[in-house]
Amino acid sequence: MNFQQLRSVREAVRSGFNLTEAALALHTSQPGVSRQIRELEEELGIELFARAGKRLTGLTQPGQHMLPIIERMLMESSNLRQAGQEYLAQQNGLLSVAATHSQARYAMPVAVQDFRGSFPHVRLSLHQGSPKQIAQMLIDGEADVGIATEALGDYPQLIALPCYRWTHSIVVPPGHPLLDAPLTLASLNRFPLITYDNGFTGRTRIDEAFASQGLTPGIVLTAMDADVIKTYVQLGMGVGIVAGIAYETERDTELRALEAGHLFGINLTKLAVLRGSYLRSYVYAFIEAFAPTLTRAVVDQALRNEGTSVASADTDTELQSQDLRNATRHAAALPAA
Secondary structure (H helix, E strand, C coil): CCHHHHHHHHHHHHCCCCHHHHHHHHCCCHHHHHHHHHHHHHHHCCCCEEEECCEEEEECHHHHHHHHHHHHHHHHHHHHHHHHHHHHHHHCEEEEEEECHHHHHHHCHHHHHHHHHHCCCEEEEEEECCHHHHHHHHHCCCCCEEEECCCHHHCCCEEEEEEEEECEEEEECCCCHHHHCCCCHHHHCCCCEEEECCCCCCHHHHHHHHHHCCCCCCEEEEECCHHHHHHHHHCCCCEEEEEHHHCCCCCCCCCEEEECHHHHCCEEEEEEEECCCCCCHHHHHHHHHHCCCCCHHHHHHHHHCCCCCECHHHHCHHHHHHHHHHHHHHHHCCCCC
């Protein structure tokens, strides 16, 4: 028994027992259809069709009983084929992720590595840009997932989900005076400052902190890239303010870091997807690899919630427990230079 035999029976019935029309529907010959039907009847030991000579005239009583079974078998074979195609589609394709430099360089490597291990046939495309550029890439369909600290929650077209909290660090050369005194905004502002461009990596909180003390920060150089900031700190051009995950003890041997969460507060990195978008299984897998609290159930719930763009999980204790621990896990996995 094979599916071609079952299809021949079904098409013979659908064509009003006209084997020529059945053959056209099956892209074969009329004798071929007749042979497939006869072989199935011989295997089953019953006649499915009543005949007048070589012409089919209708279904026999056993044929009427067997036809629904044949149709179910063919339907299930179609479902099986579609399920296989859907599975292959979930295991193959392109995942486009847009992120700021800090996220791509320091927070994402372990997630990318884990994802590649689980989905070796999915092509991964990484785009870097400003938070506003990342949001636009999502809206334009150029990225499936966007990751940034700034801006993503400001767009109603996006679902922005909290990933982890982090704080800034002050980076200075060894022996710098800031290492020997309490760190305050006033003491920090006695030195030229090097930090992120406007709109990047918590820069808003830095500006707000100084403004709240009536201070104008003495920023002499800005960059999108924490590595650039650290390079100019090493050259003695000023004191750096970077994301805490951007300081790596094993790599940054010519720098020292001071935790600055008490100065600039806590920042929240968000992951965003386009509202109403269809996410393949591997997209869910990447999201959870990057932020374990963002399970498929959590993401689906957020996608169904049309009234909010940022999930309330930013106050969840589970998120708090993973915050900097998760961030340092990403950074610590990078090999030493």
